[in-house]
Amino acid sequence: MKRNILALYLIKLSKWFTLVMPIIVLFYEKHGLGLQDVFILKSVYSVAAVALEIPSGYLADVWGRRKCLILGCILFFFGYLCYSFTSTFTAFLFAELLLGTGQTLVNGADSALLYDTTAQYKKENLYLRYEGRITMIGNFAEAVAGIFGGLLAAYSLRFPFYAQAVIAFTGIPAAFALREVNRSNKIQNPVNEIMRIIKYSLVTNKKLCYNIMFSGIIGAATLTMAWFVQPVLMYLKTPISWYGIIWTVLNLTVGLAALWSDRVDRYFGPRKMGILILVVIVGGYVSLAFNLTYAGLAILLVFYVFRGFATPILKGYINQMTFSDMRATVLSIRNFIIRLMFAAIAPFIGWLNDMYSLRIALLVSAGIILVPGALFLGLQFGKTEEG
Structure with a gap:
């Protein structure tokens, strides 16, 4: 091991x-x-x-x-x-x-x-x-x-x-x-099997579907914020020499938070943890939009703490609901949703920033995350007694 x-x-x-x-x-x-x-x-x-x-x-x-x-x-x-x-x-x-x-x-x-x-x-x-x-x-x-x-x-x-x-x-x-873990998995038709796993993950097993979608939305939200950091620093006219230092501090924050993720999850439990992650992630966008000052860096710090919590915790929930012979495929579906959502919204958010303002781009991002995030979190709670 x-x-x-x-x-x-x-x-x-x-x-x-x-x-x-x-x-x-x-x-x-x-x-x-x-x-x-x-x-x-x-x-x-x-x-x-x-x-x-x-x-x-x-x-x-x-x-x-x-x-x-x-x-x-x-x-x-x-x-x-x-x-x-x-x-x-x-x-x-x-x-x-x-x-x-x-x-x-x-x-x-x-x-x-x-x-x-x-x-x-x-x-x-x-x-x-x-x-x-x-x-x-x-x-x-x-x-x-x-x-x-x-x-x-x-x-x-x-x-x-x-x-x-x-x-x-x-x-x-x-x-x-x-060392590979022994698993029995003989497949006759790879394409059919992929479609079977996708159907099982996103249609048949509703609770797994809601967890994958929620995790994908939060993953896309934290990735999008990572690309907002530099525009925020530019807006604040931050000296270039500070970019690397701020970038390092934020990444160290994610790492430290991830180290404590299992204890935080045990303390709050899945239901409260999901609500807390969504509230802080969405709230981080809104708070930053109205605090485009150096005080906003403290908001980014809190946001990155929850970025560190969210990744291992939400992946852990998915793993617990998944069979071994399809686990990597299911986790890849999650990653696919993150990349697809980011690719879909990033050009639009960038256009909002260029045409209107950084504040508008942050607020619209918050709305894009809140609506589907709250939907899938609510569906998840409504299905807590499913297998």
């Missing part, structure tokens, strides 16, 4: 210790890319991730979590290797395809393997604790990496990519070190 958990920790580090994030736009600009080119590259990444999200989860269920994690880590490494030694838009496009595919192969398979590992040793009650720790490791790694990435970039914009490729490589031996 410890071997798998330690390996999953290392895989998380290899994916989240992102040295390139603080300087990637500067890197693109140095190689002659405009902002439109940057958006195209990120769109390609998102499209690859969305298109493969559910099939990759299903692949993890029938081919094996370990094999998917190995392949995902290899593709992730080659993505950054491609960035390290190329300079053209076409090459960067290929790198984004590799990174998006690698990321998607790991998503879902890691949490599913973690839950199955704890279940095999009759320690399912420890799943949320380990999921919280893995989330914490990812956010701590992202926070610390931002500082080192900036220091490396001071010498050369290539250095963070060289180092990133080395870090990505560490995930490969960690994935090979994993």
Whole structure:
């Protein structure tokens, strides 16, 4: 059990210790890319991730979590290797395809393997604790990496990519070190089986459906807020030297909150926890909209605390309702909803910001989250006695 958990920790580090994030736009600009080119590259990444999200989860269920994690880590490494030694838009496009595919192969398979590992040793009650720790490791790694990435970039914009490729490589031996949990799963028709799992998750098992939808809405909400942070800092005319510090503090906050997620969940219970998460997430958008001052940074801090709580807790609820032979697929359905919802609302929210104001964009975002979030939370409570 410890071997798998330690390996999953290392895989998380290899994916989240992102040295390139603080300087990637500067890197693109140095190689002659405009902002439109940057958006195209990120769109390609998102499209690859969305298109493969559910099939990759299903692949993890029938081919094996370990094999998917190995392949995902290899593709992730080659993505950054491609960035390290190329300079053209076409090459960067290929790198984004590799990174998006690698990321998607790991998503879902890691949490599913973690839950199955704890279940095999009759320690399912420890799943949320380990999921919280893995989330914490990812956010701590992202926070610390931002500082080192900036220091490396001071010498050369290539250095963070060289180092990133080395870090990505560490995930490969960690994935090979994993032990697959024994599962019996013989499938005759993969397409039919995927459709069966989607139907079961979103139609047949109503309680699971409501949990997946609520978790997807909250995930999209926290991802959207992450993209609001920089516009808020720009609105406040924050000195550029503070961007990295604020970014690091927010990510450390998520990590610390995730570490305590299992205790918070035990204290409040699923019903109160769901209400609290929705109220704070929606309230964070509204409060920030009317506090576009440096006091608003305290609101962001509280928001990020609940971002740290929400991810492991809501994924834990889904895992508890899911059979082992479809767990990775179900978690991928959740990730698919997050990406799809973000892709649908982000351009509209950006347009509101450009055409009207940051405040309007934040308030409309709050409404977009509140309505479906409250709906699925209410349906969830109304079905608490279902299997």
